[in-house]
Structures are given as C-alpha cells and as structure tokens.
Amino acid sequence: MVDNVGVHFGGVSALDGLSFSIEEGQLAALIGPNGAGKTTLFNVVSRIYEASEGAVTFDGRDLLAMPAHSIAELGVGRTFQNLALVPGLTVLENVMVGAHSRSSGGFWSAILRFPQAAEERRVATRAHEILERLSLDHLAGRPCAGLPYGTLKRIEFARALAGKPRLLMLDEPASGLTHGEVDELGALIRQIRDEFDLTVLLVEHHMSMVMAISEKIVVMDLGTKIAEGDPAAVRDDPAVISAYLGAST
Amino acid sequence: MTSTGPRWVRYASGAVMAVVLVALPFMFPAFRVNQFVTWMCLAVAAAGLNLLTGFNGQISVGHGALYGLGAYTAAILVTDSGWPMLATPVAAAAVCFVAGVVIGLPALRIKGLYLALVTLAVATLFPALVEQFSSLTGGSSGLSLVVPQDDCPRGRPECPVRWESPIDGLASDQWRYFVFLAVTVVMFIVVANIVRSRTGRSLVAIRDNEVAAEASGVNVSRAKILTFGTSAAIAGVGGAMLALNNGRVNPTSFTLLVSIYLLVAVVVGGAATIVGPAVGTVVAGLFNDVIAPELPGRFENAAPVILGVLLVIQMLLAPNGIVGQIRDLQARIAARRHGGDPGGQTGHLATPGGTGTEPEDLGSASGT
Numbered sequence: 001m002v003d004n005v006g007v008h009f010g011g012v013s014a015l016d017g018l019s020f021s022i023e024e025g026q027l028a029a030l031i032g033p034n035g036a037g038k039t040t041l042f043n044v045v046s047r048i049y050e051a052s053e054g055a056v057t058f059d060g061r062d063l064l065a066m067p068a069h070s071i072a073e074l075g076v077g078r079t080f081q082n083l084a085l086v087p088g089l090t091v092l093e094n095v096m097v098g099a100h101s102r103s104s105g106g107f108w109s110a111i112l113r114f115p116q117a118a119e120e121r122r123v124a125t126r127a128h129e130i131l132e133r134l135s136l137d138h139l140a141g142r143p144c145a146g147l148p149y150g151t152l153k154r155i156e157f158a159r160a161l162a163g164k165p166r167l168l169m170l171d172e173p174a175s176g177l178t179h180g181e182v183d184e185l186g187a188l189i190r191q192i193r194d195e196f197d198l199t200v201l202l203v204e205h206h207m208s209m210v211m212a213i214s215e216k217i218v219v220m221d222l223g224t225k226i227a228e229g230d231p232a233a234v235r236d237d238p239a240v241i242s243a244y245l246g247a248s249t
Numbered sequence: 250m251t252s253t254g255p256r257w258v259r260y261a262s263g264a265v266m267a268v269v270l271v272a273l274p275f276m277f278p279a280f281r282v283n284q285f286v287t288w289m290c291l292a293v294a295a296a297g298l299n300l301l302t303g304f305n306g307q308i309s310v311g312h313g314a315l316y317g318l319g320a321y322t323a324a325i326l327v328t329d330s331g332w333p334m335l336a337t338p339v340a341a342a343a344v345c346f347v348a349g350v351v352i353g354l355p356a357l358r359i360k361g362l363y364l365a366l367v368t369l370a371v372a373t374l375f376p377a378l379v380e381q382f383s384s385l386t387g388g389s390s391g392l393s394l395v396v397p398q399d400d401c402p403r404g405r406p407e408c409p410v411r412w413e414s415p416i417d418g419l420a421s422d423q424w425r426y427f428v429f430l431a432v433t434v435v436m437f438i439v440v441a442n443i444v445r446s447r448t449g450r451s452l453v454a455i456r457d458n459e460v461a462a463e464a465s466g467v468n469v470s471r472a473k474i475l476t477f478g479t480s481a482a483i484a485g486v487g488g489a490m491l492a493l494n495n496g497r498v499n500p501t502s503f504t505l506l507v508s509i510y511l512l513v514a515v516v517v518g519g520a521a522t523i524v525g526p527a528v529g530t531v532v533a534g535l536f537n538d539v540i541a542p543e544l545p546g547r548f549e550n551a552a553p554v555i556l557g558v559l560l561v562i563q564m565l566l567a568p569n570g571i572v573g574q575i576r577d578l579q580a581r582i583a584a585r586r587h588g589g590d591p592g593g594q595t596g597h598l599a600t601p602g603g604t605g606t607e608p609e610d611l612g613s614a615s616g617t
Contacts, residue, residue, distance in 0.1 A: 046464050072466035084461035086454045088521065096447070097454045101466025103447055107479055110446035111439050120446070163465060
C-alpha cells in the first residue's frame with residue numbers, strides 16, 4: 001500500500017523510502033519514537049503533505065493523484081493527533097460533517113431546504129447511531145467547546161466513522177487516557193473494526209494496547225522502517241529495542 | 250449553532266418580533282417608515298456578509314461595493330431596460346454572484362487580515378469605477394430610477410418609480426414597507442436554510458478547522474468561492490432594494506464607510522447568528538438616524554466618536570454580539586437547570602460533564 005514514500009522539507013527528510021502494506025481487514029499499528037514520521041505518513045495519505053517521491057495505493061488507486069477532499073470519499077478516514085474538531089458546531093453536527101463525503105447537496109438545494117430534508121434526517125439518524133455506539137449520544141446537542149479531552153478524542157473517532165471509511169487511521173487515540181481507559185479503548189477499537197468492517201491503521205505510544213490488539217506492527221525510526229511483523233516478532237527485534245532505548249544513534 | 254434555548258422561548262420571541270414588525274409602519278410617520286426600509290436593505294446586505302465572515306470566517310471589507318453593484322444593476326435595468334422593479338433583485342443577485350466569485354478567487358491563497366486588505370481595495374475602487382463608466386452609471390451625479398408612464402406630471406414621458414398601494418387604507422410608504430419586509434424575510438430564510446444544512450456545517454467546519462473539513466471530504470476551495478459568490482449575491486439583493494426604495498443611486502452612497510457599517514452591524518448584532526445582522530443594523534440605525542440627530546448642538550459632530558466608544562464598550566461586555574450574548578446566556582441557564590456546569594471546567598478525563606444526569610466515563614464506551 002505504501003511504497004517507497006519520501007517527504008523532504010528543505011534538507012530534512014521526514015520520511016525516507018518508507019514501504020509497507022496492510023491487508024484488508026487488518027488491525028495494524030505504526031509505532032516508533034517521537035519524530036519517527038508516523039503522523040507525517042498520515043498527513044501524506046490524507047494529502048495534507050505532498051510526498052516528494054513514492055506512491056500510496058489504496059485498493060489499487062493512487063491516492064497521491066487525488067485532491068485532499070476526495071480521500072474521504074475513497075474510503076479513507078482519520079483522526080488527528082491534536083484534535084481537529086469544529087468548536088462552533090455541536091457534537092452531533094461535528095459527526096454529521098464527517099458524513100460530508102457520504103451525502104450530497106449544495107447551496108441551491110440548501111436554500112430551498114426540502115430537497116435535502118430526507119437526507120438530512122438520514123445523516124442525523126446515522127450520526128446519532130454512531131454516537132450511541134460510542135456512548136456519546138447524550139452529548140449530541142452540546143457544543144464541542146469545553147468538553148474533556150478524552151471525550152473529544154472519541155467524538156473525532158465518531159466523526160471519522162460517519163464517513164463510512166474502509167481504512168481508518170487513528171492518530172494516538174489513547175493519548176491522555178488513564179491505564180484502565182486505554183485497555184477499554186483497545187477493546188473498543190477491535191469491536192468497531194469488526195462491526196464496521198474496517199481496516200485500521202493505528203499510531204500509538206501505549207505499547208500495552210498496541211501489543212494487545214495489533215495484528216501487524218510497523219516500526220519506524222527517523223523516517224524509515226526498521227521492523228515489521230506481528231507483535232511477538234517486533235517485540236524481540238534488536239533494531240526495535242535499540243531504537244527505543246536510544247542505542248542506535 | 251442551531252439550538253437557541255427552549256422551544257417556547259423561540260416561538261414567543263418570534264411572535265413578538267412579527268407583531269412589532271407589522272405594527273411599525275402604522276405607528277410612525279412616513280419618513281421614519283422610509284428609514285426602516287433603508288435599514289432592511291442594509292440588514293439584507295449584512296446578512297450576506299455574515300454568511301461569509303461570520304459563518305465561513307472570511308473577512309470582507311468590500312461588501313459595500315457589492316451592495317453598490319447590486320444597486321446600480323437594479324437602477325440601470327429599471328431605467329435603461331425597463332425591467333419590472335421586483336425582477337431586478339434577482340438580476341442583481343446574479344451579477345453580484347459573479348463579481349463575488351471573482352473577488353473571492355484571491356481568498357483561496359490569502360486569508361484573514363490580508364484578505365481584508367484585498368477586499369478593502371475593492372471597496373475603495375468602487376466609487377471610482379462608477380465615475381469611470383459615467384455613460385452607464387451617471388457618474389458622480391448619480392442615476393435616477395425612472396419609468397416611462399402616460400400620466401407623468403407636467404406631461405413628461407417618464408417619471409420616478411412609484412409604489413402605489415393596491416390596497417385601500419394602506420399608504421404607499423406602508424405598502425412599500427411590507428413589500429420590502431417580505432423580501433427581507435425571504436433573504437433571512439435563505440441564509441438560515443443555508444446555515445442549517447450540510448453546506449452550512451461545512452462552512453463552519455472550514456472556518457474552525459480547514460484541515461479537518463478537507464479530511465472529511467469538504468472541497469474547501471470550491472466551498473469558499475461559492476460562499477463568496479452567494480454572500481455577494483445576497484448583498485446585491487440588499488443593494489437592489491436600496492435603489493428601488495430611494496429611487497436614485499449615487500456613488501457617495503457606496504463608499505468604504507458602508508462596508509465598515511456592514512461589518513459593524515454583523516459584529517454588534519452577533520456574527521455567525523442568523524438574526525444578528527438584523528439586530529446590529531437596527532441598533533446602528535437607531536443610533537445614526539434616531540439618536541444622533543437629537544443630540545444637542547455641540548455634540549452633533551461627536552456622533553461617530555460616541556458610536557465608537559459604544560462599540561468599544563460592547564466589545565468588552567459582549568464580544569459575541571447582542572444575539573451571541575443572549576445565546577450564551579441561554580446556554581448557561583440551560584446548563585445550570587440541568588445541574589451540570591457549562592462544561593469548561595468539568596473533570597478532566599473521566600466525566601464528559603454536560604447534562605450531569607448521565608454520569609459516565611470512557612469505561613462504558615465498550616459496554617454497549
């Protein structure tokens with residue numbers, strides 16, 4: 001899926017010749033020390049950063065040839081490391097924004113209102129269902145501003161699901177949670193993957209969760225891949241151990 | 250964004266507003282009624298600006314020019330092409346939509362204050378353009394809206410536009426008031442419908458977080474351009490209304506000051522609220538047309554200074570504008586009634602806060 005991707009800012013290489021692929025339905029994790037380039041890769045896939053070289057293929061289609069707003073429509077959803085919710089909208093409306101690529105209607109039909117009424121109801125119902133699934137529905141009418149961090153992370157999760165993704169990229173979904181919450185989040189991600197028929201690519205620093213739920217792990221350091229495999233193999237890989245303990249540099 | 254207090258409060262305030270709006274022309278002399286109509290024109294233009302600046306976050310200091318473009322479009326179509334008066338706002342909307350799209354193109358690359366500067370150029374350029382094309386616009390002497398008529402006074406072939414009331418007992422100023430009120434209400438419904446739709450949500454999403462909007466599938470460039478065009482079209486309708494009301498257009502009516510006036514109306518009333526621009530226009534209109542002329546002689550020239558001081562005070566006390574402040578207050582009351590606090594200082598991670606009736610934490614996330 002990801003083939004030889006490089007991202008260079010001036011003389012700095014954020015990603016350098018990174019290649020890996022994940023299977024449909026897999027729950028894969030991307031790990032590595034801070035600055036390894038994990039989020040950079042997410043931003044390349046969602047077309048926020050321009051890749052200097054390489055290719056990202058999803059379902060046989062070259063994502064790097066697509067405009068950023070078409071990525072969601074192709075079935076790639078994501079959350080952000082540093083929350084990217086819309087404070088001016090309610091929780092429900094945020095999730096409905098997530099369904100943008102799965103609905104239609106522009107200015108003209110909006111002015112008349114009735115052409116969109118049925119679809120609005122459909123999108124709202126589905127957003128409610130997703131919020132319900134994530135135990136957030138009681139907050140639906142609240143503005144996002146002022147809600148706790150962990151809740152906001154889950155609203156982002158809900159928003160990404162509203163876009164009916166086939167590949168869901170989660171950027172540090174467990175950051176800021178307590179240990180118990182992290183374990184439950186891990187279980188939730190697995191369940192959601194099965195229920196919504198997703199492929200999940202996860203960036204996470206909570207190793208216990210990553211090891212517990214991932215079926216495949218790609219380890220990165222300094223913009224390159226240093227190991228790849230199932231959790232057990234990665235855990236014992238000397239390159240991974242040295243990267244994490246800092247002995248490689 | 251959409252929920253503003255309990256339902257009955259909304260219905261009651263709507264009913265009161267409707268009664269007041271209907272009663273006004275019967276309670277005031279014709280010259281005041283005429284001023285109210287002028288406020289409506291400005292309110293429509295401000296509503297258009299609000300769509301762009303309030304909801305989409307693109308600052309325009311050039312909407313006075315679009316307002317003027319709408320006015321001139323209507324004036325020229327009535328006078329030179331003999332269009333029926335009420336058809337001209339539609340044409341003005343179309344012309345201004347195109348102009349708005351063109352002005353909005355730079356907005357794809359620049360934002361914030363830099364965009365404000367570009368639109369500022371448009372605002373300052375407009376009166377000069379009017380004088381440049383004086384054969385069409387009448388230049389600095391302006392243009393009167395005249396229509397050919399058989400019964401013009403003193404046997405002239407054409408005479409100024411008139412608003413003759415088809416209803417007995419309704420004076421022409423009152424009739425005109427109601428016609429313009431209808432147009433104004435329609436334009437506010439248009440804005441409300443846009444805002445409370447998929448499109449409206451995407452506009453706010455772009456304003457608050459462009460990257461997230463794009464990742465959700467919003468075509469940000471397209472939405473921004475279309476918002477600029479639509480906003481301009483609505484401002485153009487306001488301008489056309491002004492031309493039809495005054496029966497005359499003049500380049501001095503569409504200076505930079507008008508653009509600023511529109512921004513003030515949006516901010517004072519409440520940016521990103523639907524009735525905010527109307528409230529802001531009424532407040533500014535009350536000050537300029539009703540209070541300022543009553544000031545004792547030696548304060549007469551101080552009116553703009555007084556308005557400026559009042560603006561500063563408002564920005565300190567109610568930075569979200571009048572309607573925005575009322576909405577915040579309602580939210581706070583609702584939160585208190587539900588027993589929870591408004592959310593800002595709720596416990597850190599475990600409790601999502603909020604309604605307080607459903608205490609829950611992340612732990613139950615996997616439970617359903």
